[in-house]
Amino acid sequence: MEQAVQAEKLRPPVTHIGVIGWARHNLFNGVFNSILTIVTLFFLWKVVPPLFRWAFIDSAWHTTGQACRKAAGACWSVISMNYRFILFGFYPYEQQWRPFLAMMILFGLLFYSRDRTHWKKPLAYAWIIGLFTMGLLMKGGIFGLPSVESTQWGGLPLTLLLAVFGLTAAYPLGVILALGRRSKMPGVKVLSIVYIELIRGVPLISLLFMSAIIFPLFLPEGVTFNKILRAQVAIILFTAAYIAEVVRGGLQAMSRGQYEAAESIGLNYYLTMRLVILPQALKIVIPPTVSILISAFKDTSLVVIIALFELLKTTQSVLSNPEWMGFSREAYIFVAILYFLGCFSMSNYSRKLERELSRRD
Amino acid sequence: MNEEISMNTESKVSDKAMIEFIDVHKWFGEFHVLQGIDLTVGKQERIVICGPSGSGKSTLIRCINRLEEHQRGRIVVDGIELTNNIKNIEKIRAEVGMVFQHFNLFPHLTIVENLALGPLWVKKVPKKEAEEAAMVYLEKVHIAEQARKYPGQLSGGQQQRVAIARSLCMNPKVMLFDEPTSALDPEMIKEVLDVMIELAREGMTMIVVTHEMGFAKSVAHRVLFMDFGKIVEGNTPVEFFEHPQHERTKLFLSQILH
Numbered sequence: 001m002e003q004a005v006q007a008e009k010l011r012p013p014v015t016h017i018g019v020i021g022w023a024r025h026n027l028f029n030g031v032f033n034s035i036l037t038i039v040t041l042f043f044l045w046k047v048v049p050p051l052f053r054w055a056f057i058d059s060a061w062h063t064t065g066q067a068c069r070k071a072a073g074a075c076w077s078v079i080s081m082n083y084r085f086i087l088f089g090f091y092p093y094e095q096q097w098r099p100f101l102a103m104m105i106l107f108g109l110l111f112y113s114r115d116r117t118h119w120k121k122p123l124a125y126a127w128i129i130g131l132f133t134m135g136l137l138m139k140g141g142i143f144g145l146p147s148v149e150s151t152q153w154g155g156l157p158l159t160l161l162l163a164v165f166g167l168t169a170a171y172p173l174g175v176i177l178a179l180g181r182r183s184k185m186p187g188v189k190v191l192s193i194v195y196i197e198l199i200r201g202v203p204l205i206s207l208l209f210m211s212a213i214i215f216p217l218f219l220p221e222g223v224t225f226n227k228i229l230r231a232q233v234a235i236i237l238f239t240a241a242y243i244a245e246v247v248r249g250g251l252q253a254m255s256r257g258q259y260e261a262a263e264s265i266g267l268n269y270y271l272t273m274r275l276v277i278l279p280q281a282l283k284i285v286i287p288p289t290v291s292i293l294i295s296a297f298k299d300t301s302l303v304v305i306i307a308l309f310e311l312l313k314t315t316q317s318v319l320s321n322p323e324w325m326g327f328s329r330e331a332y333i334f335v336a337i338l339y340f341l342g343c344f345s346m347s348n349y350s351r352k353l354e355r356e357l358s359r360r361d
Numbered sequence: 362m363n364e365e366i367s368m369n370t371e372s373k374v375s376d377k378a379m380i381e382f383i384d385v386h387k388w389f390g391e392f393h394v395l396q397g398i399d400l401t402v403g404k405q406e407r408i409v410i411c412g413p414s415g416s417g418k419s420t421l422i423r424c425i426n427r428l429e430e431h432q433r434g435r436i437v438v439d440g441i442e443l444t445n446n447i448k449n450i451e452k453i454r455a456e457v458g459m460v461f462q463h464f465n466l467f468p469h470l471t472i473v474e475n476l477a478l479g480p481l482w483v484k485k486v487p488k489k490e491a492e493e494a495a496m497v498y499l500e501k502v503h504i505a506e507q508a509r510k511y512p513g514q515l516s517g518g519q520q521q522r523v524a525i526a527r528s529l530c531m532n533p534k535v536m537l538f539d540e541p542t543s544a545l546d547p548e549m550i551k552e553v554l555d556v557m558i559e560l561a562r563e564g565m566t567m568i569v570v571t572h573e574m575g576f577a578k579s580v581a582h583r584v585l586f587m588d589f590g591k592i593v594e595g596n597t598p599v600e601f602f603e604h605p606q607h608e609r610t611k612l613f614l615s616q617i618l619h
């Protein structure tokens with residue numbers, strides 16, 4: 001036997017394993033990468049300590065505006081002293097526990113709905129009751145709760161309201177439009193194409209303008225529509241057009257064999273779509289769909305244009321106060337964090353969904 | 362497949378026609394794919410159709426369940442005329458099962474769900490009953506142990522057997538096979554053909570488009586040769602293979618029987 005039993009196991013040289021090995025392999029493998037690493041480290045050294053100092057060490061956390069100006073670092077007081085207005089807008093101060101509670105109910109329902117094994121009848125009832133309760137809390141008028149008109153709703157609850165209803169209604173409408181566009185019936189097909197191309201051809205802002213200014217002109221004297229409702233419809237119609245095109249892409253990717261197998265078994269159009277085609281097509285287009293939904297979530301900020309005080313607008317209002325003028329960095333960082341939390345949880349969930357659904361493959 | 366299966370191919374073909382093609386023509390754009398097809402398939406008759414690519418054999422059987430639409434002539438399935446009438450199409454599809462070359466199982470459903478889908482939603486059978494019936498058919502094609510798996514986890518031969526079981530769950534009167542083994546590795550062809558032979562033994566009316574001549578010899582009542590959209594020749598297997606009449610048939614046979 002040529003192979004001698006080695007008395008001692010030879011280990012690779014220390015420069016190739018462990019931390020040094022990792023650094024050598026990933027950061028310093030080659031001239032270009034080494035230079036890049038050095039430049040990046042230099043950049044981080046220049047930026048991170050001052051940033052840290054600005055944000056955490058020299059910052060003011062709970063002071064007045066004047067005290068803030070004296071501080072060298074970030075003025076987080078603009079948030080801590082104004083968070084009630086930033087988050088709730090013009091909602092009456094003493095009643096702000098109501099939108100807060102409504103948001104908690106929403107977060108609770110959303111969190112529970114993450115798990116698809118929970119998607120049974122009781123959850124549907126929970127949502128219906130939950131939505132009803134949220135509406136009740138916001139509007140009031142009964143059970144001893146003073147009435148709060150929707151014109152006073154603002155801040156985060158308004159953003160969430162527009163986003164949640166907007167996205168949940170836009171998705172099925174988008175799917176229907178996509179099916180309509182692929183329909184063999186010429187009337188349905190033309191209507192769908194016209195809708196999609198018209199809506200995609202204009203920015204959301206113009207739709208919001210139209211809903212706020214032009215649409216009321218067509219209504220009979222004295223008939224008014226809730227402004228939030230109009231904004232909501234505009235957001236739904238807009239997002240649906242984009243979802244329609246993405247879903248259409250998914251439908252096109254389906255092989256004919258699936259349609260044919262379904263037809264051979266005797267499934268009609270509706271059953272074929274519902275049981276065979278849509279489950280597969282919608283799964284394929286989860287990534288672009290979630291992109292659209294994330295965009296739509298952020299687009300709710302555009303309703304400032306029709307004087308609805310959602311989260312971004314309330315923040316801007318705080319900054320226009322002389323006491324807090326000039327601290328836009330801190331204020332917008334805070335708003336950005338809130339938007340990030342919303343968008344990131346959506347994309348996180350979509351990754352989770354995709355992982356679950358691809359276990360079948 | 363070298364066994365001689367003794368299949369009683371003389372009797373059991375009744376006089377009542379299951380499927381009738383009367384001067385059927387079809388065009389794909391300018392291409393005249395079916396040029397005057399006249400064909401009668403009796404109840405419990407087993408037909409094998411062979412021929413070169415582009416001869417129209419797949420199109421012919423796909424016209425039977427309206428996956429393709431014929432432009433001229435008449436097709437009658439079990440007494441029901443095949444027209445644009447949706448009700449007729451649905452009635453016919455309920456009686457005709459089809460097995461595809463590429464299986465076409467539903468990848469997002471388990472095997473059992475694939476089988477139970479039709480009975481559950483088209484025949485409105487209760488879920489438990491549908492799943493129990495599905496298990497019976499899975500037993501029949503010898504694949505019951507895979508019931509909870511997904512199609513992507515099965516081999517080609519297994520998938521095709523599931524596809525056959527799926528069609529059988531709808532209790533069809535006719536089974537159409539469009540090159541059922543053409544996409545399979547050679548070692549899996551036998552398991553699928555065995556299932557088809559058992560089906561034949563039970564008296565199912567079958568039309569099979571295939572290149573598996575061994576299967577044709579042992580199971581078919583008639584073998585048809587198609588070329589350029591016409592049925593050139595058709596005869597019992599013995600006559601067809603030993604005494605082909607037309608030059609084109611002889612040429613084709615010499616090419617595939619090697």
